[in-house]
Amino acid sequence: MKKFFIAGLVLFSALNISAQSKKYVTFEANIANRNSDVISILNNGKIIKKIKVNSKGIFKDTLVVAGGRSRLSDGLESTELFLKNGYDIKLKMDAKQFDESIVYKGKGSEENNVLAQRILADEKLYDDSVASLDDAAFNKLIEEKKEGDAKRLSNKKLDPEFVKIESENAARAIAGFLEYRKEAQEIAKMNNKLSPDFEYENHKGGKTKLSELKGKYVYIDLWATWCGPCRAEIPFLQKIEEKYHGKNIEFVSVSIDAQKDHDKWQKFVADKQLGGIQLLADNEWKSDFATSYNVMSIPRFILIDPTGKVVDANATRPSSPELQTQLDSLLN
Numbered sequence: 001m002k003k004f005f006i007a008g009l010v011l012f013s014a015l016n017i018s019a020q021s022k023k024y025v026t027f028e029a030n031i032a033n034r035n036s037d038v039i040s041i042l043n044n045g046k047i048i049k050k051i052k053v054n055s056k057g058i059f060k061d062t063l064v065v066a067g068g069r070s071r072l073s074d075g076l077e078s079t080e081l082f083l084k085n086g087y088d089i090k091l092k093m094d095a096k097q098f099d100e101s102i103v104y105k106g107k108g109s110e111e112n113n114v115l116a117q118r119i120l121a122d123e124k125l126y127d128d129s130v131a132s133l134d135d136a137a138f139n140k141l142i143e144e145k146k147e148g149d150a151k152r153l154s155n156k157k158l159d160p161e162f163v164k165i166e167s168e169n170a171a172r173a174i175a176g177f178l179e180y181r182k183e184a185q186e187i188a189k190m191n192n193k194l195s196p197d198f199e200y201e202n203h204k205g206g207k208t209k210l211s212e213l214k215g216k217y218v219y220i221d222l223w224a225t226w227c228g229p230c231r232a233e234i235p236f237l238q239k240i241e242e243k244y245h246g247k248n249i250e251f252v253s254v255s256i257d258a259q260k261d262h263d264k265w266q267k268f269v270a271d272k273q274l275g276g277i278q279l280l281a282d283n284e285w286k287s288d289f290a291t292s293y294n295v296m297s298i299p300r301f302i303l304i305d306p307t308g309k310v311v312d313a314n315a316t317r318p319s320s321p322e323l324q325t326q327l328d329s330l331l332n
Helices: 003-019 107-125 135-152 160-188 228-243 260-271 290-291 321-331
Strands: 025-032 038-043 045-050 058-063 071-075 077-084 089-096 101-107 201-203 208-209 219-225 249-257 276-280 300-304 310-312
Touching: 025 038, 045 058, 077 107, 089 107, 101 107, 107 135, 107 160, 135 160, 219 228, 219 321, 228 249, 228 321, 260 276
Parallel strands: 025 089, 219 249, 249 276
Antiparallel strands: 025 058, 038 045, 038 071, 071 077, 089 101, 201 208, 201 276, 219 300, 300 310
């Protein structure tokens, strides 16, 4: 019996040493509604592995990382990862929701689940209504953000390197949000002024100018096919378009997709049966209209009155009930 115990102990020790000395990451994933057939893994900004995904959205592979930040890219969407050689990690997500649906299991899951939670928390800071808070409410939100970050990183089981990187990320996120709020306040100064014009390609053919729509309210959606939050607003926008059909308002969606993705934009609009006026900007983020409104993130919504003046340079999203309240007051 003693011999069996010793033999078992030796075997367990050998397996434990083997697991500790593993010089690679084992990465397994199950991705519903994937955006592409190939997943790219980046480490420190460079693609280190391209992994084929089967028809069910499943893959399993190994890769060697050099530490530091990593990223998973599925088509034009991506999310952050923390990977170390020796990890055996399993990812499950729905690409339609992407960050909102991510769950990790296995060795390395604690760090990556904390990372996913931080990403979601940061995204909420960039809500239009948050940027317009008064100073007291805004400062309270910042303190809550700091407390949330500290609580997530207080878990003693977390890798020290991860805690260090995430502490730095948290500080950068707050600095970025402060800059975002400053920009939002500058954007608000455009309200009640004449809107800059544009002339962009129309999905149905030809080009359309904003100035051609004078005489009606115009609700503009700046978006892109690769933008998850933009796509999440589409069903709500379609309901708004249906409700106000025949009213004195035009709904205009301006995509800032790259010209090289022109066909992808056309296909997306057709496949999703998008309504309203569908346009493609001429120079992505650098298009004159986008830069005039200091567009730094999307989706971005702009409301213009029948005279061409800006009602709201950072208008409410279709998913917010407040938009219907505002449109009812203007159109009824």
